[in-house]
Amino acid sequence: MTEILKIATRKSPLALWQAEFVKAELESFHPGLTVELVPISTQGDKILDVALSKVGGKGLFVKELEVAMADGLADIAVHSMKDVPMDMPPGFELSVICERENPFDAFVSNEFEHIDQLPKGAILGTSSLRRQAQILARRPDIKVEFLRGNVGTRLGKLDSGQYQAIILASAGLIRLELSDRIRHSLSAEWCLPAVGQGAVGIETRAGDAHVQALLQPLQHNDTALRVMAERAMNRALNGGCQVPIAGYATLDNQDLMLEGRVGSVDGQTLLRAAGQVSLTGDYENQVGQVDALGKSIAEQLLAQGAGTLLAAL
Numbered sequence: 177m178t179e180i181l182k183i184a185t186r187k188s189p190l191a192l193w194q195a196e197f198v199k200a201e202l203e204s205f206h207p208g209l210t211v212e213l214v215p216i217s218t219q220g221d222k223i224l225d226v227a228l229s230k231v232g233g234k235g236l237f238v239k240e241l242e243v244a245m246a247d248g249l250a251d252i253a254v255h256s257m258k259d260v261p262m263d264m265p266p267g268f269e270l271s272v273i274c275e276r277e278n279p280f281d282a283f284v285s286n287e288f289e290h291i292d293q294l295p296k297g298a299i300l301g302t303s304s305l306r307r308q309a310q311i312l313a314r315r316p317d318i319k320v321e322f323l324r325g326n327v328g329t330r331l332g333k334l335d336s337g338q339y340q341a342i343i344l345a346s347a348g349l350i351r352l353e354l355s356d357r358i359r360h361s362l363s364a365e366w367c368l369p370a371v372g373q374g375a376v377g378i379e380t381r382a383g384d385a386h387v388q389a390l391l392q393p394l395q396h397n398d399t400a401l402r403v404m405a406e407r408a409m410n411r412a413l414n415g416g417c418q419v420p421i422a423g424y425a426t427l428d429n430q431d432l433m434l435e436g437r438v439g440s441v442d443g444q445t446l447l448r449a450a451g452q453v454s455l456t457g458d459y460e461n462q463v464g465q466v467d468a469l470g471k472s473i474a475e476q477l478l479a480q481g482a483g484t485l486l487a488a489l
Contacts, residue, residue: 190256206390242379245268257273270379273395276402278374284341284357290359300318323342330342364424371406401466413483435448453465
């Protein structure tokens, strides 16, 4: 008898790509499993004329998917990890984090090959306060203007001449086979990524052991440890997904390194902290170690005044 598993997903092309990816992986690992998509329009997709930070943050992209799971209409939800709130609501678990794609931001322009080539006063589009803070810290002479919508909508606004350049996540462009639009990926020094950027996460109902077992082949422990370190830092800063906080972890053999930044939206202040831990023991022990590192980086940033910057938003 064929077993059916249903995925709640947003309707945007990128969200559907991620859900289709998970579907294909699951059906490959479990030949007797049929996976169906349950596309849902979320509030985050409907409210496009105002910054997410003013209407509830990126949690607006996941709440309706959780309702679908709670109502039994879906078994799992697939998310971009950078959109997932730092704490899961009661009754739900983040059960799997898949292997990460390119985590860096992409400079996209029809006129210029590099962000350094933008002339004084150039208009650059992004809705991310994190990107705005870091870019203005290096290029206070350009104008950063509001830009929301799915990837196609944002590219359309660039192509219509509303902006001279825009910043998008490299991972989204690669997954949608639009990597030819990437002029260059911004280095970590130029613009540290968002917490979890480039990784796909799978949410389940808490305690749903059967579904969680089906998902386990998709778990990528190296990515998960890196993303958990970043999220631990963000959580300790009491930051959401739509604040000027950046965090990026790398893993070299057993050495996990984490850098965090907190900036003012005008680029006048950009705080930085970094540290590393040599991971020991099994995976469960390592989870505790990366959590402690994330909290340590947050404490360093708070000691520099990050709390005051974030409270001012």
